Amino acid sequence: MFHKEGYKIIFGAFIVIVAGFLIIDGAVSLSWLRSVLMLILLVFFILILQFFRNPKRYTHINNLNVLSAVDGKVVVIEEVLENEYFKDKRIQVSVFMSPLNVHATRYPINGKIEYSKYHPGKYLVAWHPKASEENERTTVVIDNETYGKVMYRQIAGALAKRIVNYAEVGETAIQGADSGFIKFGSRVDIFLPLTADVKVKLNQKVRGGETVIAELHE
Template sequence: MFHKEGTKTILLGIIFTALVLLISDYFVDIIWLKKGLQIFAFFILVIILQFFRNPKRAVDINETQILAPVDGKVVVIEEVYEGEYFKDKRLQVSIFMSPINVHVTRYAMSGIIKFSKYHPGKFLVAWHPKASEENERTTVVIENNTFGAVLYRQIAGALAKRIVNYAQEGMQVVQGTDAGFIKFGSRVDLFLPLGTPVNVVLNQKVIGGKTIIAIKK
């Protein structure tokens, strides 16, 4: 299964591959060159399909848990000052996605969207300390009765040129469902209330909609 955001790119990839196969069959007589072009075209198509994959996942909805919003690796767990919405200290958990990860963003918890804003910006590497404040990004706040308000931020990386965010203020969202997409390597930051028990460690690999980031005991 593939994400809807990849429809146009996948179609272009299929057309490109078909054209290369057709042209190489009719106009290239050198066998090694013909095979090389065909293999290259198939390789590009496989990369595109791999990037836009959207695996179906059975999510165990649980109001006492915050789930990973994306696939990737935990690169930050620390107390920071969040200055856009809360304007106070929060516990930040950041997940870095490489180009080979699934890039679907999922809602980390169920609740009501209280805030959703897009920010144009730079394209620093996603692990840069200032990426959360200076890169192209979206900021979304979900609120429920268990955790209160939790903020997540989709951040573009050096290669990411488009962030897709489906969250709109006032929406009632369900944990684990599709919240958007980020094209190419990027990062998602979670900002949790101080004192929230975190269930992951630095450098741990997480799976969106499956791995438990935090538990309210």
């Protein structure tokens, strides 16, 4: 299964690969060189397919839990001052995605979407300390009526040049459902209440829509 954000790119790449095969077959006389060039094109196409894959995830919906929004590795767990929306201290958990990870973004919790905003910005490497506030990004806040508000932020990196965000203010977020896509690697920050019980550790690998990031308390 492939993410819908990749359909046009996959189709375009397929056309290019077919055309490339035909050109190489007609223009390159050396059989070994022809084989090498065709293999390079084939590997390129496989990488594109791999990047836009969107495997089915088995989300166990639970209002107590905040799930990881993306696949990747936990690179930050710390208490920070969140200045965009909450204007107070929150627990930040950041997940870094490499180009080899699944790049679909999923809602980390159930609730009403209260805030959704796009910010143009820089393309610092995703693990840079200022990337969360200076890079191109989108910020979404979900209000769970029982356990409070949770924010997640999609952040562009040095390679990620497009962030897709489906969250619309007033709509209902369903935990584990598709909420967007980040093209070519980056990171997602989740901002939790200080009362949240974080369940992951630094450098732990997580899966979007499945791994429990934290447990919330009233």
